[in-house]
Amino acid sequence: MTEDQTYGGDEPVRTGVPAVDAVLDDVDTAADLPVDEQVAVFERAHERLRRALDGQADEPS
Incomplete structure (x- = not known):
C-alpha cells in the first residue's frame, strides 16, 4: 500500500x-445512484x- 492509499x-x-x-x-459515484442504475456502472467498470489489464486502456469506452 502506498502513502496516498487509505482504506x-x-x-x-x-x-x-x-x-x-x-x-x-x-x-465511487455509483453509490449515489438508484440500485437499478448501479448495474450499468459496474458492467462498464468491469469492461474498462x-x-x-489487456493493455488497451487508452481506447475510448
Whole structure:
C-alpha cells in the first residue's frame, strides 16, 4: 500500500494507474445512484478494467 492509499477513510484509494483510478472514480459515484442504475456502472467498470489489464486502456469506452 502506498502513502496516498487509505482504506475505510474519506480519501479514495489510488492505484497510480490512471485508467484504473478513473474506473474507481466512476464506481465511487455509483453509490449515489438508484440500485437499478448501479448495474450499468459496474458492467462498464468491469469492461474498462479488463481492457486496462489487456493493455488497451487508452481506447475510448
